Amino acid sequence: MVQQQKYLYIYRISSFPLSLCSIIVTVIPKFTPIFSGDSINLKCSNSAAGSPVTWYFNNAVVSEQKKQTWSIAVATPENSGSYRCESDGKTTDYVPPASLSIYTGQPVMPRGDAFSLALQNEDGLDGWNCWFYEGGPVRKIVFINDPPLNEDQIFQAPTLNHSEATYWCSDKTGQRRSSPVTIRTSEKQVLLEMAPVPVMAGDSVTVRCLAWGTSQIEHVVFYKDGQMIQEGKSNVYEIHSVKDSNAGQYMCKARYTHKSTTRGPPRQETSDPQQLFVRGMYAQAVLSAANGMSCSCSVCGSNVSYHWYFKGNDDRWAVKGEGQHYDGPSAAGSYACRAVWPNKRTLLSNVHSCEFLPFLLPQLILISVTSQNVLRKGFERDFKGETRA
Numbered sequence: 001m002v003q004q005q006k007y008l009y010i011y012r013i014s015s016f017p018l019s020l021c022s023i024i025v026t027v028i029p030k031f032t033p034i035f036s037g038d039s040i041n042l043k044c045s046n047s048a049a050g051s052p053v054t055w056y057f058n059n060a061v062v063s064e065q066k067k068q069t070w071s072i073a074v075a076t077p078e079n080s081g082s083y084r085c086e087s088d089g090k091t092t093d094y095v096p097p098a099s100l101s102i103y104t105g106q107p108v109m110p111r112g113d114a115f116s117l118a119l120q121n122e123d124g125l126d127g128w129n130c131w132f133y134e135g136g137p138v139r140k141i142v143f144i145n146d147p148p149l150n151e152d153q154i155f156q157a158p159t160l161n162h163s164e165a166t167y168w169c170s171d172k173t174g175q176r177r178s179s180p181v182t183i184r185t186s187e188k189q190v191l192l193e194m195a196p197v198p199v200m201a202g203d204s205v206t207v208r209c210l211a212w213g214t215s216q217i218e219h220v221v222f223y224k225d226g227q228m229i230q231e232g233k234s235n236v237y238e239i240h241s242v243k244d245s246n247a248g249q250y251m252c253k254a255r256y257t258h259k260s261t262t263r264g265p266p267r268q269e270t271s272d273p274q275q276l277f278v279r280g281m282y283a284q285a286v287l288s289a290a291n292g293m294s295c296s297c298s299v300c301g302s303n304v305s306y307h308w309y310f311k312g313n314d315d316r317w318a319v320k321g322e323g324q325h326y327d328g329p330s331a332a333g334s335y336a337c338r339a340v341w342p343n344k345r346t347l348l349s350n351v352h353s354c355e356f357l358p359f360l361l362p363q364l365i366l367i368s369v370t371s372q373n374v375l376r377k378g379f380e381r382d383f384k385g386e387t388r389a
Helices: 361-370 372-384
Strands: 024-028 040-045 053-057 069-072 083-087 099-104 108-110 116-120 129-133 139-141 152-156 164-170 181-186 190-193 205-211 217-224 227-232 236-239 248-256 267-270 274-276 286-288 293-296 305-311 318-322 333-340 352-354
Touching: 024 083, 040 053, 040 083, 099 164, 099 181, 108 190, 190 248, 205 217, 205 248, 286 333, 293 305, 293 333
Parallel strands: 108 181
Antiparallel strands: 024 040, 040 069, 053 083, 099 116, 116 152, 129 139, 129 164, 164 181, 190 205, 205 236, 217 227, 217 248, 248 267, 248 274, 286 293, 305 318, 305 333, 333 352
């Protein structure tokens, strides 16, 4: 029997609620569950009629499929997997309304180590719960304290004793969820650390080779799909602009020593392999500051709202207002916007930075009434930090 709909991954990468995209894969008929021998059709919905379609199965291009509808005459267990499609060479994907990220810990950790996750939703967390999947049934994470009604929650995740687990959070309706986080484990001393989620084409990615308990790594070799791609003293491999060709299986081999080791040769070990997934472009809003600040999104349609965000001296974006136009800026810092719906949103727009210089003119005018010489000295003191005689 083909796995049931919630594990067939027709719409999704892993076992969490459906992703929300303008170009999606639709199953016709919508059988639940799908059994061996069923005849089904996968349709690349919302793609332009007659436009070429690229199909992906488990993130690999299916070259023989070019039509908008992919017909599977007889379903078998081998058809279970992740399906997605692109039209006109691109997809228009959005991101979930909430964000889940690693707060303490690493994407790859020793089995049994503790770590914590951070959940953020600007509309609050009333009624939200978090879940994880590690190969068995989906399990609920029990919070030590009730989830707060504000927009943040940091919580201890259950100890991971399997090779990997996927974590996500959702509201009580199940229609709004967070981004997922996948944590992997390794029993080796040498670990390869990379992004715990699929990366977007064009982004930069840093891959690190780590040895637990020491930073004294003498020599590192990085491999992709079994082929050496970098060798030397650096334990970092960087991809400055990710392409589809960068997707693959990565691992590293490190020669290292511990500070407590006073004799004997350095240790050497090869990490477990880790998979780098590359996905298409997300929809992104555009901030224009030519005449005031306005926000737009060419692929979002008309039934959309816009939120504005501000970041000051800290590293956190805070909601600043709503509407397509923003009256401001009102303070020095960085401004951005995004298009939002109840259950999805775009990426943050380009960032507009604003600085306010000290305005000394009123002080100078008052001083000039008293003496031109005092005005000259005040000007020099303000800009040079000292007064000349």
